[in-house]
Amino acid sequence: MKRVRLGKTDMYVNAIGLGCMGLTHASGLPTPKEEAVEILRKAHDMGYDFYDTAECYTGVNPDGSTAYNEEVVGEAVKPFRKDIILCTKFGVKHMGDHLEFDSSPETIRKSLEGSLKKLQTDYVDIYYQHRIDPKVEPEVVAGVMKELIEEGKIKAWGISETNEEYLRRAHAVCPVTVIENRYSMMARWHENLMPVCKELGITYVAFSPLANGALTGAYQSKKAFGSGEQDFRPDMPQYSEEGIKKTNELLEVVSQIGEKHHATNAQMSLAWMINKYDFIIPIPGSRKLDRLQSNFEAGNVELGQEEVKTIDDKLNTMEFKVFGGH
Template structure:
Protein backbone atom coordinates (compact mmCIF):
# COMPACT_ATOMS: atom_id res chain seq x y z
CA UNK A 1 0.00 0.00 0.00
CA UNK A 2 1.14 3.52 -0.78
CA UNK A 3 2.52 5.49 2.15
CA UNK A 4 1.53 9.09 2.75
CA UNK A 5 3.70 11.71 4.36
CA UNK A 6 2.48 13.57 7.41
CA UNK A 7 2.97 17.25 6.69
CA UNK A 8 6.63 18.13 6.12
CA UNK A 9 7.93 15.62 8.66
CA UNK A 10 9.84 12.39 8.12
CA UNK A 11 6.78 10.40 9.26
CA UNK A 12 5.09 8.25 6.61
CA UNK A 13 2.06 6.06 7.25
CA UNK A 14 -0.30 3.81 5.33
CA UNK A 15 -3.21 5.50 3.59
CA UNK A 16 -5.85 4.43 6.13
CA UNK A 17 -5.38 5.22 9.82
CA UNK A 18 -7.18 3.93 12.90
CA UNK A 19 -9.65 5.90 14.97
CA UNK A 20 -9.59 4.27 18.42
CA UNK A 21 -12.34 6.34 20.06
CA UNK A 22 -15.23 3.95 19.51
CA UNK A 23 -13.77 1.24 21.73
CA UNK A 24 -14.37 3.45 24.77
CA UNK A 25 -16.43 6.47 23.80
CA UNK A 26 -19.53 7.49 21.85
CA UNK A 27 -20.24 4.10 20.24
CA UNK A 28 -21.99 2.41 23.14
CA UNK A 29 -20.92 0.68 26.32
CA UNK A 30 -17.11 0.37 26.16
CA UNK A 31 -15.57 -2.82 24.86
CA UNK A 32 -14.11 -4.95 27.67
CA UNK A 33 -10.53 -3.88 28.35
CA UNK A 34 -8.76 -7.08 27.28
CA UNK A 35 -10.90 -7.40 24.17
CA UNK A 36 -10.20 -3.79 23.21
CA UNK A 37 -6.46 -4.34 23.65
CA UNK A 38 -6.67 -7.44 21.46
CA UNK A 39 -8.52 -5.52 18.74
CA UNK A 40 -5.88 -2.78 18.70
CA UNK A 41 -3.07 -5.31 18.52
CA UNK A 42 -4.78 -7.15 15.67
CA UNK A 43 -5.08 -3.82 13.87
CA UNK A 44 -1.29 -3.58 13.91
CA UNK A 45 -1.05 -7.03 12.34
CA UNK A 46 -3.47 -5.88 9.63
CA UNK A 47 -1.16 -2.98 8.81
CA UNK A 48 -2.45 0.05 10.70
CA UNK A 49 0.40 2.33 11.69
CA UNK A 50 -1.42 5.52 12.70
CA UNK A 51 -3.40 5.29 15.96
CA UNK A 52 -5.65 8.17 17.00
CA UNK A 53 -6.99 8.72 20.52
CA UNK A 54 -7.70 11.64 22.90
CA UNK A 55 -7.53 12.64 26.53
CA UNK A 56 -11.34 12.96 26.73
CA UNK A 57 -12.31 9.63 25.14
CA UNK A 58 -13.85 7.84 28.10
CA UNK A 59 -16.86 5.67 28.81
CA UNK A 60 -18.39 3.71 31.66
CA UNK A 61 -18.13 -0.09 31.93
CA UNK A 62 -21.17 -2.03 33.19
CA UNK A 63 -19.59 -2.21 36.67
CA UNK A 64 -19.40 1.58 36.84
CA UNK A 65 -15.65 1.89 36.34
CA UNK A 66 -14.12 4.18 33.72
CA UNK A 67 -12.79 3.06 30.37
CA UNK A 68 -10.03 5.48 29.39
CA UNK A 69 -9.14 5.15 25.73
CA UNK A 70 -5.58 6.43 26.17
CA UNK A 71 -4.84 3.78 28.80
CA UNK A 72 -6.15 1.02 26.56
CA UNK A 73 -4.22 2.27 23.54
CA UNK A 74 -1.05 2.66 25.60
CA UNK A 75 -1.25 -0.90 26.90
CA UNK A 76 -2.05 -2.29 23.45
CA UNK A 77 0.77 -0.62 21.52
CA UNK A 78 3.61 -0.70 24.05
CA UNK A 79 5.35 -3.63 22.36
CA UNK A 80 5.32 -1.95 18.94
CA UNK A 81 5.26 1.69 20.03
CA UNK A 82 8.11 2.78 17.75
CA UNK A 83 6.49 1.15 14.71
CA UNK A 84 3.45 3.43 14.74
CA UNK A 85 2.53 7.11 14.72
CA UNK A 86 0.67 7.74 17.98
CA UNK A 87 -1.70 10.70 18.10
CA UNK A 88 -3.68 12.14 20.99
CA UNK A 89 -5.49 15.38 21.82
CA UNK A 90 -5.85 17.98 24.55
CA UNK A 91 -8.20 20.84 25.36
CA UNK A 92 -11.61 19.20 25.74
CA UNK A 93 -13.51 17.90 28.76
CA UNK A 94 -16.97 16.42 28.43
CA UNK A 95 -19.37 18.08 30.86
CA UNK A 96 -22.78 16.49 30.52
CA UNK A 97 -24.19 17.60 27.18
CA UNK A 98 -21.52 20.16 26.39
CA UNK A 99 -17.77 20.44 25.91
CA UNK A 100 -15.58 22.45 28.25
CA UNK A 101 -12.69 23.96 26.29
CA UNK A 102 -9.34 24.88 27.84
CA UNK A 103 -6.19 25.37 25.79
CA UNK A 104 -4.38 27.57 28.29
CA UNK A 105 -0.63 26.90 28.54
CA UNK A 106 -1.04 25.58 32.09
CA UNK A 107 -3.77 23.15 31.03
CA UNK A 108 -1.77 21.95 28.04
CA UNK A 109 1.19 21.23 30.34
CA UNK A 110 -1.04 19.26 32.70
CA UNK A 111 -2.62 17.35 29.82
CA UNK A 112 0.61 16.30 28.15
CA UNK A 113 1.93 14.76 31.35
CA UNK A 114 -1.30 12.84 31.90
CA UNK A 115 -1.37 11.57 28.34
CA UNK A 116 2.27 10.47 28.40
CA UNK A 117 1.59 8.47 31.55
CA UNK A 118 -1.62 6.85 30.30
CA UNK A 119 -0.06 6.03 26.92
CA UNK A 120 3.05 4.54 28.58
CA UNK A 121 5.38 6.53 26.35
CA UNK A 122 7.89 9.35 26.70
CA UNK A 123 6.86 11.11 23.49
CA UNK A 124 3.76 11.65 21.38
CA UNK A 125 4.13 11.73 17.61
CA UNK A 126 1.27 14.13 16.93
CA UNK A 127 -0.39 16.23 19.63
CA UNK A 128 -3.67 17.83 18.62
CA UNK A 129 -5.53 20.79 19.97
CA UNK A 130 -8.89 19.03 20.08
CA UNK A 131 -11.08 22.12 19.63
CA UNK A 132 -10.40 25.84 19.26
CA UNK A 133 -10.60 27.61 22.62
CA UNK A 134 -12.03 31.11 21.95
CA UNK A 135 -10.27 32.38 25.08
CA UNK A 136 -6.77 31.52 23.82
CA UNK A 137 -5.15 32.95 20.69
CA UNK A 138 -3.64 30.48 18.19
CA UNK A 139 -0.22 32.10 18.60
CA UNK A 140 -0.24 31.18 22.29
CA UNK A 141 -1.12 27.54 21.61
CA UNK A 142 1.48 27.36 18.84
CA UNK A 143 4.07 28.74 21.22
CA UNK A 144 3.46 25.95 23.72
CA UNK A 145 3.63 23.38 20.93
CA UNK A 146 7.00 24.77 19.85
CA UNK A 147 8.27 24.34 23.41
CA UNK A 148 6.97 20.75 23.63
CA UNK A 149 8.71 19.90 20.35
CA UNK A 150 11.97 21.41 21.61
CA UNK A 151 11.64 19.41 24.84
CA UNK A 152 11.13 16.17 22.89
CA UNK A 153 7.71 15.49 24.38
CA UNK A 154 6.01 15.67 20.98
CA UNK A 155 7.30 15.31 17.42
CA UNK A 156 4.68 17.44 15.74
CA UNK A 157 1.29 18.98 16.31
CA UNK A 158 -2.10 19.39 14.73
CA UNK A 159 -5.48 21.04 15.21
CA UNK A 160 -8.92 19.42 15.12
CA UNK A 161 -12.08 21.19 13.90
CA UNK A 162 -10.03 24.15 12.75
CA UNK A 163 -10.97 26.99 10.42
CA UNK A 164 -8.71 28.62 7.84
CA UNK A 165 -7.90 31.82 9.74
CA UNK A 166 -6.94 30.00 12.94
CA UNK A 167 -4.89 27.48 10.97
CA UNK A 168 -2.89 30.11 9.11
CA UNK A 169 -2.16 32.08 12.26
CA UNK A 170 -1.07 29.00 14.19
CA UNK A 171 0.99 27.64 11.29
CA UNK A 172 2.89 30.94 10.97
CA UNK A 173 4.14 30.55 14.56
CA UNK A 174 4.85 26.81 14.67
CA UNK A 175 4.34 24.72 11.52
CA UNK A 176 1.22 22.56 11.75
CA UNK A 177 1.73 19.00 10.50
CA UNK A 178 -1.88 17.81 10.31
CA UNK A 179 -5.40 18.99 10.85
CA UNK A 180 -8.24 16.67 11.77
CA UNK A 181 -11.72 17.69 10.63
CA UNK A 182 -14.87 15.82 9.78
CA UNK A 183 -15.05 14.70 6.15
CA UNK A 184 -17.12 12.18 4.23
CA UNK A 185 -19.40 12.01 1.22
CA UNK A 186 -22.13 13.31 3.50
CA UNK A 187 -20.00 15.97 5.21
CA UNK A 188 -18.06 18.05 2.68
CA UNK A 189 -18.26 21.52 4.20
CA UNK A 190 -14.54 21.52 5.08
CA UNK A 191 -13.44 20.49 1.58
CA UNK A 192 -11.90 23.90 0.87
CA UNK A 193 -9.50 23.30 3.77
CA UNK A 194 -8.02 20.30 1.98
CA UNK A 195 -6.75 22.69 -0.69
CA UNK A 196 -5.47 25.09 2.00
CA UNK A 197 -3.60 22.18 3.54
CA UNK A 198 -2.12 21.32 0.15
CA UNK A 199 -0.86 24.89 -0.15
CA UNK A 200 0.70 24.86 3.33
CA UNK A 201 2.17 21.35 3.19
CA UNK A 202 -0.25 19.99 5.81
CA UNK A 203 -1.98 16.59 5.84
CA UNK A 204 -5.77 16.47 6.28
CA UNK A 205 -6.89 13.68 8.62
CA UNK A 206 -10.55 12.87 7.98
CA UNK A 207 -12.50 11.78 11.04
CA UNK A 208 -15.94 10.16 10.73
CA UNK A 209 -15.13 9.30 7.09
CA UNK A 210 -18.08 6.88 7.04
CA UNK A 211 -20.53 9.44 8.50
CA UNK A 212 -20.65 7.64 11.85
CA UNK A 213 -21.43 4.36 10.13
CA UNK A 214 -24.20 5.63 7.84
CA UNK A 215 -22.13 5.00 4.69
CA UNK A 216 -21.62 1.33 5.55
CA UNK A 217 -25.30 0.54 4.97
CA UNK A 218 -25.28 -1.56 8.14
CA UNK A 219 -27.79 0.59 10.04
CA UNK A 220 -31.37 1.47 9.23
CA UNK A 221 -32.70 3.87 11.86
CA UNK A 222 -32.04 5.49 15.22
CA UNK A 223 -33.72 2.46 16.76
CA UNK A 224 -30.57 0.45 15.99
CA UNK A 225 -28.85 2.36 18.82
CA UNK A 226 -31.66 3.11 21.30
CA UNK A 227 -30.73 0.36 23.74
CA UNK A 228 -27.42 1.98 24.70
CA UNK A 229 -27.37 5.46 26.22
CA UNK A 230 -23.61 5.69 25.62
CA UNK A 231 -24.07 5.40 21.86
CA UNK A 232 -24.14 8.95 20.48
CA UNK A 233 -25.54 7.72 17.17
CA UNK A 234 -28.95 7.19 18.75
CA UNK A 235 -29.72 10.88 18.20
CA UNK A 236 -27.82 11.56 14.99
CA UNK A 237 -29.96 13.07 12.21
CA UNK A 238 -28.69 10.78 9.46
CA UNK A 239 -30.52 7.94 11.20
CA UNK A 240 -33.82 9.80 11.64
CA UNK A 241 -36.74 8.82 9.42
CA UNK A 242 -36.20 11.70 6.99
CA UNK A 243 -32.42 11.42 7.33
CA UNK A 244 -32.45 7.77 6.28
CA UNK A 245 -34.40 8.57 3.13
CA UNK A 246 -31.59 10.92 2.07
CA UNK A 247 -28.87 8.56 3.27
CA UNK A 248 -30.34 5.68 1.28
CA UNK A 249 -30.35 7.76 -1.91
CA UNK A 250 -26.58 8.02 -1.62
CA UNK A 251 -26.14 4.40 -0.56
CA UNK A 252 -27.85 3.30 -3.78
CA UNK A 253 -25.14 5.05 -5.80
CA UNK A 254 -22.34 3.77 -3.56
CA UNK A 255 -23.68 0.21 -3.71
CA UNK A 256 -23.64 0.21 -7.51
CA UNK A 257 -19.98 1.21 -7.50
CA UNK A 258 -19.27 -1.37 -4.81
CA UNK A 259 -20.52 -4.08 -7.16
CA UNK A 260 -18.32 -2.76 -9.97
CA UNK A 261 -15.19 -2.82 -7.81
CA UNK A 262 -16.12 -5.97 -5.86
CA UNK A 263 -15.93 -3.88 -2.72
CA UNK A 264 -18.04 -2.88 0.29
CA UNK A 265 -19.91 0.38 0.66
CA UNK A 266 -17.39 1.47 3.28
CA UNK A 267 -14.46 0.70 1.00
CA UNK A 268 -15.92 2.78 -1.82
CA UNK A 269 -16.61 5.66 0.56
CA UNK A 270 -12.98 5.63 1.73
CA UNK A 271 -11.49 5.01 -1.72
CA UNK A 272 -13.45 8.01 -3.05
CA UNK A 273 -11.65 10.48 -0.80
CA UNK A 274 -8.28 8.73 -1.08
CA UNK A 275 -8.51 8.84 -4.87
CA UNK A 276 -9.47 12.53 -4.87
CA UNK A 277 -6.78 13.87 -2.54
CA UNK A 278 -3.19 12.75 -2.03
CA UNK A 279 -2.76 14.77 1.18
CA UNK A 280 -5.64 13.10 3.03
CA UNK A 281 -5.80 10.13 5.40
CA UNK A 282 -9.13 8.83 6.75
CA UNK A 283 -9.27 7.30 10.23
CA UNK A 284 -12.29 4.99 10.40
CA UNK A 285 -12.75 2.84 13.46
CA UNK A 286 -14.59 -0.35 14.31
CA UNK A 287 -15.04 -2.84 17.12
CA UNK A 288 -14.91 -5.73 14.66
CA UNK A 289 -11.58 -7.04 13.38
CA UNK A 290 -13.00 -8.11 10.01
CA UNK A 291 -14.30 -4.59 9.42
CA UNK A 292 -10.95 -3.12 10.40
CA UNK A 293 -9.31 -5.35 7.79
CA UNK A 294 -11.90 -4.39 5.18
CA UNK A 295 -11.51 -0.67 5.88
CA UNK A 296 -7.74 -0.91 5.64
CA UNK A 297 -7.97 -2.68 2.29
CA UNK A 298 -9.75 0.39 0.89
CA UNK A 299 -6.28 1.89 0.50
CA UNK A 300 -5.68 -0.55 -2.35
CA UNK A 301 -8.82 0.44 -4.29
CA UNK A 302 -8.34 3.15 -6.88
CA UNK A 303 -11.51 4.68 -8.30
CA UNK A 304 -11.38 5.92 -11.88
CA UNK A 305 -11.56 9.63 -12.61
CA UNK A 306 -14.90 9.02 -14.32
CA UNK A 307 -16.39 7.29 -11.30
CA UNK A 308 -15.23 10.06 -8.98
CA UNK A 309 -16.84 12.61 -11.31
CA UNK A 310 -20.13 10.67 -11.25
CA UNK A 311 -20.14 10.59 -7.45
CA UNK A 312 -19.23 14.26 -7.14
CA UNK A 313 -21.91 15.30 -9.60
CA UNK A 314 -24.52 13.40 -7.63
CA UNK A 315 -23.30 14.84 -4.33
CA UNK A 316 -23.67 18.37 -5.68
CA UNK A 317 -27.37 17.68 -6.19
CA UNK A 318 -28.03 15.97 -2.86
CA UNK A 319 -28.62 17.24 0.65
CA UNK A 320 -28.17 15.24 3.83
CA UNK A 321 -29.27 15.37 7.40
CA UNK A 322 -26.01 14.53 9.12
CA UNK A 323 -24.42 15.08 12.50
CA UNK A 324 -22.21 18.15 12.53
CA UNK A 325 -23.92 19.53 9.45
CA UNK A 326 -23.47 23.17 8.54
Protein backbone atom coordinates in the same frame (compact mmCIF):
# COMPACT_ATOMS: atom_id res chain seq x y z
CA MET B 1 -1.05 0.39 -0.41
CA LYS B 2 0.18 3.93 -0.92
CA ARG B 3 1.94 5.74 1.90
CA VAL B 4 0.96 9.23 2.97
CA ARG B 5 3.47 11.74 4.27
CA LEU B 6 2.50 13.60 7.44
CA GLY B 7 2.95 17.25 6.61
CA LYS B 8 6.57 18.03 5.82
CA THR B 9 7.96 15.59 8.35
CA ASP B 10 9.81 12.33 7.72
CA MET B 11 6.81 10.38 9.04
CA TYR B 12 4.80 8.26 6.58
CA VAL B 13 1.78 6.04 7.23
CA ASN B 14 -0.58 3.80 5.30
CA ALA B 15 -3.51 5.53 3.63
CA ILE B 16 -6.07 4.25 6.15
CA GLY B 17 -5.64 5.12 9.81
CA LEU B 18 -7.39 3.87 12.94
CA GLY B 19 -9.79 5.89 15.04
CA CYS B 20 -9.79 4.32 18.50
CA MET B 21 -12.53 6.43 20.13
CA GLY B 22 -15.41 3.99 19.72
CA LEU B 23 -13.82 1.36 21.92
CA THR B 24 -14.63 3.39 25.03
CA HIS B 25 -16.63 6.43 24.01
CA ALA B 26 -19.92 7.33 22.32
CA SER B 27 -20.58 3.94 20.74
CA GLY B 28 -22.20 2.01 23.57
CA LEU B 29 -20.77 0.47 26.72
CA PRO B 30 -16.95 0.42 26.71
CA THR B 31 -15.31 -2.67 25.30
CA PRO B 32 -13.69 -4.67 28.15
CA LYS B 33 -10.06 -3.56 28.35
CA GLU B 34 -8.42 -6.90 27.56
CA GLU B 35 -10.68 -7.36 24.55
CA ALA B 36 -10.04 -3.80 23.33
CA VAL B 37 -6.26 -4.27 23.66
CA GLU B 38 -6.47 -7.46 21.60
CA ILE B 39 -8.50 -5.71 18.91
CA LEU B 40 -5.93 -2.93 18.59
CA ARG B 41 -3.04 -5.39 18.43
CA LYS B 42 -4.74 -7.39 15.71
CA ALA B 43 -5.33 -4.15 13.83
CA HIS B 44 -1.58 -3.64 13.79
CA ASP B 45 -1.16 -7.13 12.35
CA MET B 46 -3.54 -6.08 9.55
CA GLY B 47 -1.31 -3.12 8.70
CA TYR B 48 -2.67 -0.18 10.69
CA ASP B 49 0.15 2.13 11.73
CA PHE B 50 -1.68 5.38 12.60
CA TYR B 51 -3.52 5.26 15.94
CA ASP B 52 -5.76 8.15 17.00
CA THR B 53 -7.02 8.70 20.55
CA ALA B 54 -7.75 11.61 22.91
CA GLU B 55 -7.68 12.59 26.56
CA CYS B 56 -11.47 12.95 26.67
CA TYR B 57 -12.43 9.64 25.01
CA THR B 58 -13.81 8.05 28.14
CA GLY B 59 -16.76 5.89 29.06
CA VAL B 60 -18.27 4.30 32.15
CA ASN B 61 -17.67 0.59 32.75
CA PRO B 62 -20.47 -1.60 34.16
CA ASP B 63 -18.80 -1.43 37.58
CA GLY B 64 -18.90 2.36 37.52
CA SER B 65 -15.18 2.87 36.87
CA THR B 66 -13.89 5.11 34.09
CA ALA B 67 -12.71 3.54 30.83
CA TYR B 68 -9.84 5.66 29.52
CA ASN B 69 -9.22 5.25 25.81
CA GLU B 70 -5.61 6.36 26.20
CA GLU B 71 -4.95 3.58 28.71
CA VAL B 72 -6.34 0.98 26.32
CA VAL B 73 -4.32 2.31 23.40
CA GLY B 74 -1.15 2.67 25.45
CA GLU B 75 -1.31 -0.92 26.66
CA ALA B 76 -2.11 -2.20 23.19
CA VAL B 77 0.72 -0.51 21.30
CA LYS B 78 3.52 -1.25 23.79
CA PRO B 79 4.90 -4.16 21.73
CA PHE B 80 5.16 -2.02 18.57
CA ARG B 81 5.24 1.55 19.85
CA LYS B 82 8.20 2.57 17.68
CA ASP B 83 6.54 1.19 14.54
CA ILE B 84 3.43 3.36 14.62
CA ILE B 85 2.37 6.98 14.69
CA LEU B 86 0.57 7.66 17.97
CA CYS B 87 -1.74 10.66 18.18
CA THR B 88 -3.70 12.11 21.07
CA LYS B 89 -5.49 15.37 21.87
CA PHE B 90 -5.95 17.97 24.59
CA GLY B 91 -8.30 20.81 25.38
CA VAL B 92 -11.78 19.27 25.66
CA LYS B 93 -13.87 18.10 28.59
CA HIS B 94 -17.25 16.43 28.18
CA MET B 95 -19.66 18.07 30.62
CA GLY B 96 -22.87 16.12 30.08
CA ASP B 97 -24.79 18.20 27.55
CA HIS B 98 -21.88 20.39 26.42
CA LEU B 99 -18.15 20.58 25.88
CA GLU B 100 -15.73 22.80 27.77
CA PHE B 101 -12.57 24.05 26.09
CA ASP B 102 -9.27 24.86 27.78
CA SER B 103 -6.10 25.37 25.77
CA SER B 104 -4.23 27.47 28.29
CA PRO B 105 -0.48 26.73 28.38
CA GLU B 106 -0.76 25.31 31.90
CA THR B 107 -3.56 22.94 30.92
CA ILE B 108 -1.75 21.82 27.76
CA ARG B 109 1.31 20.78 29.74
CA LYS B 110 -0.72 19.12 32.48
CA SER B 111 -2.78 17.25 29.88
CA LEU B 112 0.30 16.04 28.04
CA GLU B 113 1.86 14.65 31.21
CA GLY B 114 -1.38 12.79 31.96
CA SER B 115 -1.57 11.44 28.43
CA LEU B 116 2.05 10.28 28.42
CA LYS B 117 1.39 8.37 31.63
CA LYS B 118 -1.78 6.72 30.34
CA LEU B 119 -0.17 5.93 26.99
CA GLN B 120 2.93 4.48 28.73
CA THR B 121 5.27 6.42 26.48
CA ASP B 122 7.67 9.33 26.78
CA TYR B 123 6.62 11.12 23.58
CA VAL B 124 3.60 11.60 21.32
CA ASP B 125 4.06 11.63 17.56
CA ILE B 126 1.22 14.06 16.91
CA TYR B 127 -0.42 16.18 19.60
CA TYR B 128 -3.68 17.81 18.62
CA GLN B 129 -5.54 20.78 19.95
CA HIS B 130 -8.90 19.01 20.09
CA ARG B 131 -11.05 22.11 19.57
CA ILE B 132 -10.37 25.82 19.22
CA ASP B 133 -10.54 27.59 22.56
CA PRO B 134 -11.98 31.10 21.98
CA LYS B 135 -10.21 32.32 25.12
CA VAL B 136 -6.70 31.50 23.83
CA GLU B 137 -5.07 32.96 20.72
CA PRO B 138 -3.66 30.48 18.17
CA GLU B 139 -0.22 32.04 18.48
CA VAL B 140 -0.17 31.14 22.18
CA VAL B 141 -1.10 27.50 21.53
CA ALA B 142 1.43 27.25 18.70
CA GLY B 143 4.11 28.69 20.98
CA VAL B 144 3.55 25.93 23.53
CA MET B 145 3.66 23.32 20.76
CA LYS B 146 6.99 24.69 19.58
CA GLU B 147 8.38 24.34 23.09
CA LEU B 148 7.09 20.77 23.45
CA ILE B 149 8.69 19.80 20.13
CA GLU B 150 12.00 21.31 21.23
CA GLU B 151 11.73 19.39 24.51
CA GLY B 152 11.19 16.12 22.62
CA LYS B 153 7.82 15.44 24.22
CA ILE B 154 5.98 15.60 20.89
CA LYS B 155 7.25 15.19 17.35
CA ALA B 156 4.63 17.32 15.62
CA TRP B 157 1.27 18.93 16.24
CA GLY B 158 -2.11 19.40 14.70
CA ILE B 159 -5.47 21.09 15.15
CA SER B 160 -8.89 19.42 15.12
CA GLU B 161 -11.95 21.17 13.70
CA THR B 162 -9.93 24.21 12.69
CA ASN B 163 -10.80 26.99 10.28
CA GLU B 164 -8.52 28.70 7.77
CA GLU B 165 -7.76 31.86 9.76
CA TYR B 166 -6.87 29.98 12.93
CA LEU B 167 -4.78 27.47 10.97
CA ARG B 168 -2.75 30.12 9.16
CA ARG B 169 -2.08 32.11 12.31
CA ALA B 170 -0.96 29.03 14.23
CA HIS B 171 1.10 27.71 11.32
CA ALA B 172 3.05 30.98 11.12
CA VAL B 173 4.36 30.42 14.67
CA CYS B 174 4.96 26.66 14.61
CA PRO B 175 4.32 24.65 11.42
CA VAL B 176 1.17 22.56 11.68
CA THR B 177 1.71 19.01 10.40
CA VAL B 178 -1.89 17.78 10.27
CA ILE B 179 -5.43 18.94 10.79
CA GLU B 180 -8.15 16.57 11.89
CA ASN B 181 -11.59 17.70 10.75
CA ARG B 182 -14.83 15.90 10.09
CA TYR B 183 -15.06 14.80 6.45
CA SER B 184 -17.15 12.31 4.53
CA MET B 185 -19.42 12.14 1.51
CA MET B 186 -22.14 13.51 3.77
CA ALA B 187 -19.99 16.13 5.53
CA ARG B 188 -18.10 18.24 3.00
CA TRP B 189 -18.25 21.70 4.55
CA HIS B 190 -14.48 21.73 5.20
CA GLU B 191 -13.54 21.22 1.54
CA ASN B 192 -12.51 24.88 1.44
CA LEU B 193 -9.52 23.82 3.55
CA MET B 194 -8.20 21.35 0.97
CA PRO B 195 -6.40 24.04 -1.12
CA VAL B 196 -5.01 25.53 2.10
CA CYS B 197 -3.61 22.16 3.19
CA LYS B 198 -2.06 21.65 -0.22
CA GLU B 199 -0.52 25.12 -0.18
CA LEU B 200 0.96 24.79 3.31
CA GLY B 201 1.95 21.12 3.03
CA ILE B 202 -0.46 19.93 5.73
CA THR B 203 -2.05 16.48 5.87
CA TYR B 204 -5.82 16.28 6.34
CA VAL B 205 -6.94 13.56 8.76
CA ALA B 206 -10.63 12.83 8.20
CA PHE B 207 -12.59 11.77 11.27
CA SER B 208 -16.04 10.19 10.95
CA PRO B 209 -15.28 9.31 7.31
CA LEU B 210 -18.26 6.94 7.29
CA ALA B 211 -20.62 9.56 8.80
CA ASN B 212 -20.73 7.69 12.11
CA GLY B 213 -21.54 4.45 10.29
CA ALA B 214 -24.33 5.79 8.08
CA LEU B 215 -22.34 5.29 4.87
CA THR B 216 -21.93 1.59 5.55
CA GLY B 217 -25.65 1.14 4.91
CA ALA B 218 -25.72 -1.27 7.83
CA TYR B 219 -28.06 0.75 10.05
CA GLN B 220 -31.56 1.00 8.60
CA SER B 221 -33.32 2.09 11.80
CA LYS B 222 -32.49 3.35 15.27
CA LYS B 223 -33.30 -0.11 16.59
CA ALA B 224 -30.07 -1.37 15.00
CA PHE B 225 -28.15 0.24 17.87
CA GLY B 226 -29.75 -1.89 20.57
CA SER B 227 -30.30 -0.24 23.94
CA GLY B 228 -28.42 2.89 22.92
CA GLU B 229 -26.76 3.12 26.35
CA GLN B 230 -23.71 5.42 26.12
CA ASP B 231 -24.27 5.47 22.34
CA PHE B 232 -24.65 8.89 20.72
CA ARG B 233 -25.61 7.61 17.27
CA PRO B 234 -29.38 6.95 17.56
CA ASP B 235 -30.01 10.68 18.09
CA MET B 236 -27.92 11.80 15.12
CA PRO B 237 -29.91 13.37 12.24
CA GLN B 238 -28.54 10.91 9.67
CA TYR B 239 -30.43 8.17 11.51
CA SER B 240 -33.81 9.85 11.32
CA GLU B 241 -36.26 8.28 8.88
CA GLU B 242 -35.55 11.06 6.38
CA GLY B 243 -31.79 10.79 6.93
CA ILE B 244 -31.71 7.05 6.25
CA LYS B 245 -33.79 7.54 3.09
CA LYS B 246 -31.33 10.15 1.76
CA THR B 247 -28.34 8.00 2.61
CA ASN B 248 -29.82 5.05 0.74
CA GLU B 249 -30.37 7.26 -2.32
CA LEU B 250 -26.67 8.15 -2.32
CA LEU B 251 -25.58 4.57 -1.69
CA GLU B 252 -27.45 3.40 -4.80
CA VAL B 253 -24.92 5.33 -6.89
CA VAL B 254 -21.96 4.37 -4.68
CA SER B 255 -22.80 0.66 -4.71
CA GLN B 256 -23.13 0.57 -8.50
CA ILE B 257 -19.55 1.76 -8.86
CA GLY B 258 -18.48 -0.41 -5.95
CA GLU B 259 -19.69 -3.55 -7.67
CA LYS B 260 -17.12 -3.00 -10.42
CA HIS B 261 -14.37 -2.94 -7.82
CA HIS B 262 -15.84 -5.67 -5.57
CA ALA B 263 -15.92 -2.99 -2.87
CA THR B 264 -18.44 -2.45 -0.08
CA ASN B 265 -20.18 0.87 0.55
CA ALA B 266 -17.80 1.56 3.42
CA GLN B 267 -14.75 0.80 1.29
CA MET B 268 -16.07 3.03 -1.47
CA SER B 269 -16.65 5.88 0.98
CA LEU B 270 -13.01 5.69 2.08
CA ALA B 271 -11.62 5.09 -1.41
CA TRP B 272 -13.55 8.09 -2.73
CA MET B 273 -11.58 10.52 -0.55
CA ILE B 274 -8.12 8.96 -0.80
CA ASN B 275 -8.41 8.80 -4.59
CA LYS B 276 -9.55 12.41 -4.64
CA TYR B 277 -6.75 13.82 -2.47
CA ASP B 278 -3.23 12.48 -1.98
CA PHE B 279 -2.81 14.24 1.37
CA ILE B 280 -5.79 12.80 3.22
CA ILE B 281 -5.96 9.99 5.79
CA PRO B 282 -9.39 8.75 6.87
CA ILE B 283 -9.51 7.22 10.35
CA PRO B 284 -12.53 4.90 10.57
CA GLY B 285 -12.89 2.77 13.67
CA SER B 286 -14.73 -0.37 14.68
CA ARG B 287 -14.88 -2.96 17.43
CA LYS B 288 -15.29 -5.74 14.88
CA LEU B 289 -12.20 -7.30 13.34
CA ASP B 290 -13.85 -8.07 10.02
CA ARG B 291 -14.83 -4.42 9.61
CA LEU B 292 -11.36 -3.26 10.58
CA GLN B 293 -9.91 -5.54 7.93
CA SER B 294 -12.42 -4.40 5.32
CA ASN B 295 -11.80 -0.72 6.11
CA PHE B 296 -8.05 -1.15 5.81
CA GLU B 297 -8.36 -2.89 2.45
CA ALA B 298 -10.17 0.20 1.13
CA GLY B 299 -6.70 1.65 0.78
CA ASN B 300 -6.16 -0.70 -2.17
CA VAL B 301 -9.30 0.34 -4.08
CA GLU B 302 -8.30 2.45 -7.08
CA LEU B 303 -11.05 4.64 -8.50
CA GLY B 304 -10.83 6.48 -11.79
CA GLN B 305 -11.39 10.24 -11.76
CA GLU B 306 -14.60 9.77 -13.76
CA GLU B 307 -15.90 7.48 -11.03
CA VAL B 308 -15.02 10.04 -8.37
CA LYS B 309 -16.75 12.70 -10.46
CA THR B 310 -19.90 10.57 -10.78
CA ILE B 311 -20.13 10.39 -7.01
CA ASP B 312 -19.39 14.11 -6.64
CA ASP B 313 -22.05 14.99 -9.21
CA LYS B 314 -24.61 13.05 -7.18
CA LEU B 315 -23.44 14.67 -3.94
CA ASN B 316 -23.80 18.13 -5.48
CA THR B 317 -27.53 17.51 -5.91
CA MET B 318 -28.04 16.52 -2.26
CA GLU B 319 -27.97 18.15 1.16
CA PHE B 320 -27.44 16.11 4.30
CA LYS B 321 -28.11 16.78 7.94
CA VAL B 322 -25.51 14.94 9.96
CA PHE B 323 -24.07 15.12 13.44
CA GLY B 324 -21.49 17.86 13.82
CA GLY B 325 -22.70 20.26 11.17
CA HIS B 326 -24.97 20.86 8.21
